[in-house]
Amino acid sequence: MEIKENEVYTHEETQALLKVSASTVTRMIKKGLIKAAKVGKQYRIMGKELLRVLSPELEDKVGKAYNKARNWAHQDLDENAKPKK
Numbered sequence: 001m002e003i004k005e006n007e008v009y010t011h012e013e014t015q016a017l018l019k020v021s022a023s024t025v026t027r028m029i030k031k032g033l034i035k036a037a038k039v040g041k042q043y044r045i046m047g048k049e050l051l052r053v054l055s056p057e058l059e060d061k062v063g064k065a066y067n068k069a070r071n072w073a074h075q076d077l078d079e080n081a082k083p084k085k
Contacts, residue, residue, distance in 0.1 A: 007047040
């Protein structure tokens, strides 16, 4: 599927185009890695935003943000799993 620069994509279409989970798309929007407009209760993303995200210079930034968020979530889980004294 080709990403068209001036096309408007839904959350689900973005998920399919980027081949990531729905929660990852939402996380990327909330972290500001993808600029999106909220229409009612749904996000709309411009094709040029998706092309920007897929650019090589931003790829490293996205990966680092994702890993930071993932590590934070795992640390939180590890702390809650420790027995209380």
